[in-house]
């Protein structure tokens with residue numbers, strides 16, 4: 001990653017090479033990666049993420065891990081398990097690098113960035129996220145999490161939030177960072193029920209357009225939505241104004257809001273499983289499609 005742009009400061013690599021996973025094509029090696037032009041994407045829980053452009057059409061995201069102290073064999077086994085989980089709604093892990101001083105992971109780069117930046121990054125832009133795109137993103141992210149949960153009864157992601165739902169150029173959603181909570185020591189409560197809660201917050205965020213955390217301040221979105229519903233002042237205040245501006249379907253928005261509230265039940269035993277969250281979102285979409293068809297039938301000329 002070239003010094004002129006954003007060479008990760010003090011990156012120390014030994015003679016070791018990148019290890020490519022599954023059948024990922026070996027389109028570059030460590031030298032290419034270190035020479036590429038890099039840009040910091042952000043600092044996260046597990047380290048700094050970089051965008052590395054190897055060639056015009058070959059761009060990857062590199063996550064430089066901090067606080068990973070485990071021996072190489074254990075690290076390699078965990079990474080192998082992570083990369084074995086292939087699903088269209090999970091960000092593919094392509095390669096890793098392990099040495100005593102440095103550990104990093106190489107992922108596909110997702111050109112549209114995160115759901116969080118699409119929702120909150122550029123408010124008032126001429127092309128806000130439409131309702132149909134939002135509910136499709138919700139469904140795809142739910143499917144990605146469902147895939148993680150399906151691997152064992154206690155399997156969890158551990159860090160579900162809108163900045164970990166990344167968007168491809170064709171607006172497909174992919175959940176990132178799966179497996180990372182098992183690499184770094186964490187004091188968090190890692191359970192599938194906790195993921196369901198976090199996903200519920202993400203659904204509320206999609207409908208209300210409100211960020212659960214902003215500039216170090218936290219908004220309790222489930223409580224805010226419940227209180228606003230109880231006050232019964234109509235739905236205007238509840239929905240993202242970018243949705244109301246484009247006359248989005250209120251019934252569907254309310255239905256998704258209800259799924260979000262179910263997921264954020266304070267009692268973890270009352271939260272639905274991810275498979276049933278997926279089914280509920282699919283149902284809303286089918287209901288909407290049937291409604292549209294009926295409307296078309298009504299409007300179609302008889303002859």
Ligand SMILES: Nc1ncnc2c1ncn2[C@@H]1O[C@H](COP(=O)(O)OP(=O)(O)OP(=O)(O)O)[C@@H](O)[C@H]1O
Nearest residue numbers: 041042043044045046049061107108109110114163
């Ligand atoms: N594969 C990727 N493609 C495109 N952008 C990415 C990719 N991976 C991460 N990013 C972006 O890089 C930034 C930093 O990501 P990172 O996951 O390290 O931190 P975070 O999501 O802000 O916090 P956390 O580590 O707690 O999840 C985020 O804006 C994220 O959307």
